[in-house]
Amino acid sequence: MSATVAVLGPGAVGGALAVPLALGGARVVCVARPETAQAIRREGLTLDRPGEVLHARPESTDVLLDRVDLLLVTVKAPALDDALDRVAARPETVLPLLNGLEHVETIRRRLGGRVVAGSIARLEAYRDGPTHVVQTTPAPFVTVTSPVELLRDAGFDVRVEPDERIVLWEKVVRLAPLAAATAITQRSLGELRSDPDWRSTLEDAVDEACAVAAADGVVLNPQAQWEILDAMPPTVTTSAARDAAAGRPTELDAIVGGVVRAANRLGVPVTTLERLLDEAEERCRPRSR
Structure with missing residues (x-):
């Protein structure tokens, strides 16, 4: 019998x-708002990715x-609660793939059971309509604290890292500076890298984020984080920037x-990150409808 995977936030x-x-081959159940659930029921889901279109x-x-074998939590943080x-039935295993540091404990409090911390990298995607x-x-590259064979079976690159703090910090030390900078400027990573002032600001912010991670027991080399950022395509932006642009x-x-x-x-002092957060929040207040 096929395993059942629920995706909260398709x-x-x-x-x-x-x-x-x-x-x-998995039985997949998408859990969404009523109008989105109806659209998926009617049309299915289409994934347009490099070299192929899947339906x-x-x-x-x-x-x-x-009850399901695995619940993937893929909503954005503002929509989590x-x-x-x-979710009215307790899943066997919960794998949250949100950005940030605090959501795992929120999900543990709300759902209980076995929560496997995870993060997803090398994925830039956007929704062009509900389906x-x-x-x-x-x-994409998925890092988890415990093996999730269903993801490997579906062709995803999965790495197991038993320390939950490492799983969360490894991504956020790069994403926090980049999310703020792209949201403030509406510029791509390549444009920010080539701007001396913004590159210096981002370097300081990455240094600060790595210092906080180290204080939390996760030692990450800031230079290694910059090598990752420098290797990323220049067109990369963030969902925070796209959401900010759309209000x-x-x-x-x-x-x-x-x-x-x-x-x-x-x-740990983080003056650059605090300044970026203040500026980003000021510029990116959601527009009233």
Whole structure:
């Protein structure tokens, strides 16, 4: 019997995972708002990624009533609390793939059970309508604290890192500076890298984020983080920047604010990150409708 995977939030990240999982033989249930669930039920999900267009017909619902083997939580941080209200049955395993540092404990409190911390990298994707996801990068890289064979079976590159703090910090030390800078400037990574002032600001912010991680027991080399940023395509931007441009709520508080709160708790000065957060929040206030 096929394993059952529920995807809470079948947006850009959720859709990029749901389609390969369904095509790989898993029973996939997308859990979404009623209008999105109806659209998926009617049209299925299409994933347009480099070199191919994939289509799957997962199940969909607005409330998860049945126990599943794996629940992927792929909503954005501002939507997390409301999304968790849609989970009425305790899953066997929960894998959150949100950005930030604080969401894992929130999910543990709300859902209980086995929560496997995870992060997803090398994925740039956006939703072009409720049933169409466009992925502009190759296959994503998933880091988890415990093996999740369903992801490997669907063709994803999975690395197991038993320390939950490492899983979360390894991504956020780069993402926090980049999310703030792209949201403030609406410029790509390549444009920021080539601007001496912004590059210096980002270097300082990465140094600060790595210092906070070290105080939390995770030693990460700032130069190594810059080598990763320098190797990324120049066109890369962030979902925080796209959300800010569209006037939607952003993940800046979860990503950058989470690092600043950790710094305050651990007694680490982060003046550059605090300034970036203040400027980003001022410029990126959601527009009233």
